[in-house]
Amino acid sequence: MKEKKINIAVIGGGASGLIAAIEAKKNSDSSCIVSIFEKNDRVGRKILSTGNGRCNLGNNSRDICYYGGTITDIVPQIFFNFPDTKEYFRSFGLICREEDNRLYPNSNHASSVLDAIRLSAQSYGVDIYCNCEITEISLKKNKFMLKSSDNIIYYSDVVIFSTGGYAAPALGTDGSAFSILKRLGIKISRCYPALCPIKTNPNLVNNLKGIRIRARASLFDSNENLITSELGEVQFTSDSLSGVCIFNLAAYCKNRNDLFISIDLMPNTNLKEVYQLLFDIYTYRSNWLLEDFLTGIFQKKMTLQILKRCNISLKSIKMTCMLSEKDLYSITNVIKDWRFPVCSLSEWNNSQVTNGGVPLKEINSNLELKKIPNFYITGEALDLHGACGGFNLNWAWASGFCAGRNASLKWRKISYD
Numbered sequence: 001m002k003e004k005k006i007n008i009a010v011i012g013g014g015a016s017g018l019i020a021a022i023e024a025k026k027n028s029d030s031s032c033i034v035s036i037f038e039k040n041d042r043v044g045r046k047i048l049s050t051g052n053g054r055c056n057l058g059n060n061s062r063d064i065c066y067y068g069g070t071i072t073d074i075v076p077q078i079f080f081n082f083p084d085t086k087e088y089f090r091s092f093g094l095i096c097r098e099e100d101n102r103l104y105p106n107s108n109h110a111s112s113v114l115d116a117i118r119l120s121a122q123s124y125g126v127d128i129y130c131n132c133e134i135t136e137i138s139l140k141k142n143k144f145m146l147k148s149s150d151n152i153i154y155y156s157d158v159v160i161f162s163t164g165g166y167a168a169p170a171l172g173t174d175g176s177a178f179s180i181l182k183r184l185g186i187k188i189s190r191c192y193p194a195l196c197p198i199k200t201n202p203n204l205v206n207n208l209k210g211i212r213i214r215a216r217a218s219l220f221d222s223n224e225n226l227i228t229s230e231l232g233e234v235q236f237t238s239d240s241l242s243g244v245c246i247f248n249l250a251a252y253c254k255n256r257n258d259l260f261i262s263i264d265l266m267p268n269t270n271l272k273e274v275y276q277l278l279f280d281i282y283t284y285r286s287n288w289l290l291e292d293f294l295t296g297i298f299q300k301k302m303t304l305q306i307l308k309r310c311n312i313s314l315k316s317i318k319m320t321c322m323l324s325e326k327d328l329y330s331i332t333n334v335i336k337d338w339r340f341p342v343c344s345l346s347e348w349n350n351s352q353v354t355n356g357g358v359p360l361k362e363i364n365s366n367l368e369l370k371k372i373p374n375f376y377i378t379g380e381a382l383d384l385h386g387a388c389g390g391f392n393l394n395w396a397w398a399s400g401f402c403a404g405r406n407a408s409l410k411w412r413k414i415s416y417d
């Protein structure tokens, strides 16, 4: 089998791997061979899918309250050391603009982000091997031996592991790379989909399919303790609740089946005001058909489901004037607190991020494995996930930056020793 010697091997040409490779090459001397190994036919395929093709490439906030996982105090330090995102990408010629703290490329196309990064990597002299999956890594005489799908054995002084997690397997991230780490004796926290739809009882949502509404979604346990709450768009599908605020709740669900989601369809109006509103409508729509009672507030199919949830049958109560005071109270309650049981999280292919991965206590502040010196881990392969809004790419860039710079320092030390 053919063998090749390289100096810094970056496994995975996604967001964090590309930045890690650029920083590793930029901060080493020209003799340092930095290579990216990417199993897809091109690097950065996931970047093209981000932000619905617009790439929400960051968020002005780096507050760790937007992150979950086994966070340690190295996380704020890594964010602190990463330059201002807009300035950083400007140095690649990529101009960003802001929408409510979220960063997007000025072109509004994710391809601009990928192309600016990919072409910069090439111009710095990073070698990129596509269609090349790394299947095994072992230590041989102070070097890492990398087995690849192109039947070449690569020997590298330093490894940066940037393979992502399980989310969006069609884009190359099916979690199989974690087996490489497991064989090296590295523990992986159990992984669950995050930022994904939440499945509920299909009977409760099937007739609401296609509706999108601005609401407050709150996640509770079976003792009615509030876990977290989000304001934003809720979408209904045939068997799930979806939309940005539901995605953010998903990160708290893992495999728990004792949870429910409460949807407040009128988050800016309190219970008393909603009742008063319904009472007023009841008064001047008394001769309307009941199915039209909430016209102007909700879509008709939602009105029908609200009434069904209140056990108000259109067969027995045809006209609005036939509603009782008790009926008005129960409609008010459903509008403010419509409950949906959490059955499960959606599948990996509907998930944007992995909740789980290599626990941060396994690595030092340079993102180097404590157990295996010269081996760095970045991005979603680590047990850290962010909320919707550019927080995950924030982490991918910042962790790639940190690992790439430290890997180059390490390589200098190794090569001068």
Ligand SMILES: Cc1cc2nc3c(=O)[nH]c(=O)nc-3n(C[C@H](O)[C@H](O)[C@H](O)COP(=O)(O)OP(=O)(O)OC[C@H]3O[C@@H](n4cnc5c(N)ncnc54)[C@H](O)[C@@H]3O)c2cc1C
Residues within 6 Å of the ligand: 011, 012, 013, 014, 015, 016, 017, 037, 038, 039, 040, 043, 044, 045, 046, 047, 049, 050, 051, 052, 055, 056, 057, 058, 132, 133, 134, 135, 162, 163, 164, 165, 167, 168, 171, 172, 173, 174, 176, 177, 351, 352, 353, 378, 379, 380, 381, 389, 390, 391, 392, 393, 394, 396
């Ligand atoms: C549909 C979608 C939309 C998203 N939108 C946003 C958004 O707008 N903003 C945001 O902040 N985040 C978004 N995210 C999340 C964000 O894209 C990821 O968190 C981020 O890309 C993770 O970066 P990474 O470098 O860790 O891994 P990835 O970008 O997933 O890259 C990992 C790479 O490693 C390769 N690989 C895996 N195993 C091997 C192996 N054994 N050998 C060689 N190569 C391997 C994979 O093919 C892949 O290219 C989105 C995710 C999805 C799926």
